[in-house]
Amino acid sequence: MTGPREDWRPSASRERLVQRAALLQRAREFFAARSILEVDTPLVVNAPVSDLHIHSASVQFAGEPGAAAATAPPRLFLHTSPEYAMKRLLAAGSGDIYQICHVVRAFECGRLHNPEFTLIEWYRVGASLGQLMDEVAALVRTLLGAAAPPASERVSYREAFLRELQLDPLAASDGALAAAAQPLGLRATGAGAADVMTRDEWLELLMGAIVGPRLGRGTLTFVHGYPATQAALARLDPADPRVAQRFELYCAGVELANGFHELAAAAEQRARFEHDNARRRQLGLPVLPLDERLLAALAAGLPDCTGVALGFDRVAMLALGAAHIEEVLPFSTARA
Secondary structure, X not given: OOOOOOOOOOOOOHHHHHHHHHHHHHHHHHHHHOOOEEOOOOOEEOOOOOOOOOOOEEEOOOOOOOOOHHHOOOOEEEOOOOHHHHHHHHHOOOOOEEEEEEEEOOOOOOOOOOOEEEEEEEEEEOOOHHHHHHHHHHHHHHHHHHHOOOEEEEEEHHHHHHHHHOOOOOOOOHHHHHHHOHHHOOOOXXXXXXXXXXXXXXXXXXXHHHHHHHOOOOEEEEEEEEEHHHOOOEOXXXXXXXXXXXXXXXXXXXXXXXXEEEOOOHHHHHHHHHHHHHHHHHHOOOOOOOOHXXXXXXXXXXXXXXXXXXXXXXXXXXXXXOOOHHHHOXXXXXXX
């Protein structure tokens, strides 16, 4: 007979839980002071994100006892972000909104990753990307308190690569990107290497493993102007269609936030979803249903807006001096 399990205990100490609660209260006070409406959208959704690098967890409700297989409930998903539902609210006239919620992304586990984590996501109608960056910096400084860096900077994606890798990500060849990744133990080999990793996959590897961890050292670093092929749900820059109107925030080498000038064109959004699914077929990944309700909302008219998702647990780690995300969670997924 085995002894009693010890992993029933919380991941975080009671002191950390008290501090976490105080940070959440501080965040809500921040939005209340700006008259931004708090909303609460479903965790279980009919259509997940199509992004190749985000893995959705699926769920299926149990059917009626004795029901035929043909009447089995449909496959549903746990949301990886409340973005789609919040955009439907925006299209329906909600005005500025925010949400603090749990999201689930499969296979993400490590010092900075737990499959279930807390996002703070908000949208500002009529605000520019620069104005949203200002507001993100203000919230992060509010939450970090004494741990907040004294300065902030804004650099383009291209400038970040040139500064940290002496490499132009918009002009460098695929071979040059692969060569830059050699210190990671990965390289393109053989004539068919381009079929193994795409240009964007090399860029995302370099950003995630080399460039990003060097950013935000002693400052809040906003990286903007991501390649157009990494636009996701952001608009392309009309002044330079090679890049998207998207930013990420780094602090102490940790990515904290991802913001967009939101794409409002339903046809373009549908094309991006279908492109993602085509790539999924090539890679043998699940082909996912499109969110037709989101596309209908865009067709009805999404107001000109910017939006951002902030990883609350990572901010809490920096604010409280935690070395691992488990230290700021009541229960990590391993203990759930």
